[in-house]
Amino acid sequence: MISPASIDLVFETARVEEVIGDFVQLKKAGSNFKGLSPFSDERSPSFMVSPVKQIWKDFSTGKGGTVVSFLMEHEHFTYPEAIKYLAKKYNIEIEETEQSNEQKEKANERESLYLVSEFASSYFQNILHKTDQGKSIGLSYFKERGFTEETIKRFDLGYSLDEWQAFTDEALKKGYNIDYLEKTGLTIVKDEKRFDRFKGRVMFPIKSMSGRVLGFGGRILINDKKAAKYLNSPESDIYHKSNVLYGIYDAKQSIAKEDNCYLVEGYTDVIQFYQTGVTNVVSSSGTALTSEQIRLINRLTKNITVLFDGDAAGMRASLRGIDLILEQGMNVKVCSFPEGEDPDSFARQNTLEELTEYLSQSSKDFIQFKASILFEESKNDPIKKAETVRDIVNSISKIPDQIKKEIYIQECARIMDISEDVLFSTLAQIANKDAGDDKKSGRGDYKAFDVIKNQQQPAAVKKVDVQYLLERKIIEILLLYGSKSEEFEDLVLKENDKGELELEPVIHTARVFEKIYLDLQDDEMQFGNPQFKTIYYTLIEALNQNENFELRSFINSVDPDMGYEISNILMEDERYSLDNWQRMDIFPKEKQHSVAQLVSETILNLRCFLIDQKVKEFQQETLSNKADVNRNVLEEVKDYSGLKMLLSRKLNRVL
Structure with a gap:
């Protein structure tokens, strides 16, 4: 705890x-x-x-x-x-009691998988740095690749002993459950035998954006045609390879700062770039690029530069990933290295200045790159050239932004020496085909007879829940201004010289929460929404007990469900700032009401609403007993209607 x-x-x-x-x-x-x-x-x-x-x-x-x-x-x-x-x-030392093995076993399965993965990462690092086999094989390999001691520790690189169950035995000895070792894929269980999956491999921990170990990549160091050169953890509850990017934890801040992400293919490409000084780099870990991986980058930047090896076959195979990036509305540049080079080897042989200069000068817009690769193959063949043009226009069709589409069409026309009209016509054909395919497969939003149906059956207007909105506003006022002292103008009902009822203003000073609490108590008003009711009484108690009430401390002290609802209430007004009206020369007026005025109006509006509800109840009671109209009920209706008129008059004067 x-x-x-x-x-x-x-x-x-x-x-x-x-x-x-x-x-x-x-x-x-x-x-x-x-x-x-x-x-x-x-x-x-x-x-x-x-x-x-x-x-x-x-x-x-x-x-x-x-x-x-x-x-x-x-x-x-x-x-x-x-x-x-x-x-x-934030480098805060926390006090807690040590978890026993029994407590570890009782932890939920997902957490147990994380614990096992964290232990494995520490174990492999320890083997690399503190055993003879780890130093002579694993550490030697990393140093041959040019990795420094600092780099090896930053990326938590490790080594798995070339023994059948060295890791498994150690994990079981430490109290970790064999079920979780199997589910993370670290241990293979076959019949009654247990084997280490990554036996004799150097280890690359794969981390989430927050730095938690999700799985591993392991590279074998011997020539074994039967064994895969690289081996990844299998899918588990915590590791989904299509949702993960290698290096994202170390690169995230640099990606946001540079507003660009370099995308490479392998683990060592990432590490070598990082060591050279280019830190905004991630890898798809040898898997085909997925939409989920692109969305991870999209949270940090809109710009991706895809780095390819020098061989043409690899570049053509990787071009397919560009369309996926374009579909996400991102900006794509492409950079290839000289033949025979890859990001790892090129970064190792060049200084930071040389590497950054090469990346800057060699990165091309995707359309220029794609055209240069495909055009080279088809320049003497009209049929192949036509296929190349269609291929490029197909990529342009993936871009959601219409302005960008048009600019790219113009660029394509210039590079391929073909008229814009033909390219726009081809773009329209592709769009129509895609719409038709979506319609047939049911993927699109289009449905037959939608227009006619909507004309015949207009959607019902959603009824506004006035009481909900007013109760929500009261909670918001208490959260923001509950502890403030204000001058309030109370309305006291008195008879004038003519015997008529009228509201007489009386000025007094009170804290906002006291004013609201007493007004609601006087009128015996109860919250209709159960969640608002709970928040209301929790707030009143906190404000009453703590003279130096702090909103941040209060939110942090309540349970997550209440904190979620409080956040919704407080952030609702912020929704409109997302629209950036000023960009269109529209300047919304700031709220000018004083806190006291806001409190008074909200309470008065709630009173008026509740009076309306009471009058409706009386009307229903009268209608259900037409034969014997209750004179007392009619008098009540008359009194409430008179009070409603007085309150409305007060509201009109304020407004």
Whole structure:
């Protein structure tokens, strides 16, 4: 268990914008930050972070909360894991009791898989640095590749002994469950025998964006035609190779800072680039590039530079991945190395200045690169040239932005010496074909008779829940201004000289939460929404007990469900700042109401609403008993209607 004092210190120190900025590229938007949602596939920012309130909100999925809830949602951390992650990031020493083996076994399966993977990473590093076999074979290999001691430790490189079950025996001895060793793929269980999957291989831990070990890549160091040169962990609950990029943990900050990501093919390409000084580099770990991997990069930057080996066959095979990148609305450049070179060897043989200069000068726009590769093969063959043009236009068709499409069509026309009209016509044909294919397969949004159906049956207008909105507003006022002292104008119902009822204003000073609490008590008003009711009484108690009430501390102290709802309430108004109205010369007016005025109006509106509800109840009671109209009921209706008129008059005067 982590001590409460340690948890409080973590919450006080951690900055939500800094932590989320490690995973999402954030841009300043007024007093807040905005970015692309890390939980959905989107092209316009709907993700908002508030440094002042220390909360976040994702308007595309409805998720939101504190810095801890973000880590729990994004990285699938447990609460203690999120606290430990933040403590490590901010160099905070936390107090906790040691977990016993029994407690480890009781941990949920996912967490157990993480624990096993973390142990394996430490074990392989220890073997590399502290055993004769590790030093003579594994460490020698890494040093032959030109990796320094610092680089080897940064990437947690390791070695698995060339023995059938050395790792498995050690893990079992330390109390780790064989089921989890098998599920992570570290151990192969066959009948009653157990084998180390990565026997005799140098080890590359594959980490998530937050630095958790998800799986491993292992390279064999002997010539064995029966064994794969590289071997990856199998799919598991924590490792899905199509969702992971090697090096993303070490590269994420550099990618966001440089606003560009270099994409290579292998582990050593990443490490060699990083050691040379180009740190914004990741690898697809030898697998075909996937949409999920591209979306990981898209959270950090819109720009990808794909680096290819010098051989033409490899370049043509990799061109297919470019279309996937274009579909995500990203900007793609391509850079190839001289024949016989790859990113690893080229970085090893050149200084940082030479490498960066080469990357800058040799990186071409994807259309120029694709045209140069394919055009070289087809320049003397009209049929092949036509196929090449169609291939390039097909790539352009993947781009969602219409302006970019047109610019690329113009560029293609210039490079391939063909008219723009023909290319636009081809682009339209591809679009029509894709729409037809989507329609046939049911993938598209198009449905027959949609227009006619919508004309005949217009969608019903959703009814506004006035009470819900007013109760929500009361919670928002308490959260933002609950502890403030304000001058309030109370309305006291009195008879004038003519015997008529009228509202007489009385000025007094009170804290906002006291004013709201007493007004609701006087009118015996109850919250209709159960969740708002719980938040309301929790807030009133916190404000009453703590004169120096702090919103951040309060949010951090409540349970995650309540914290989520509070974040929703506080961030709702921020939704409109995402639209950037100022860019279109539209300047929304700032709220000018004072806090006291806002409180009074909200309470008055709630009173008016509840009076309407009461009148409706009386009307129903009268209608259901037409034969014997209750005179008392009619008097009640008359009194409530008179009070409603007085309150409405007061509201009109304020407004």
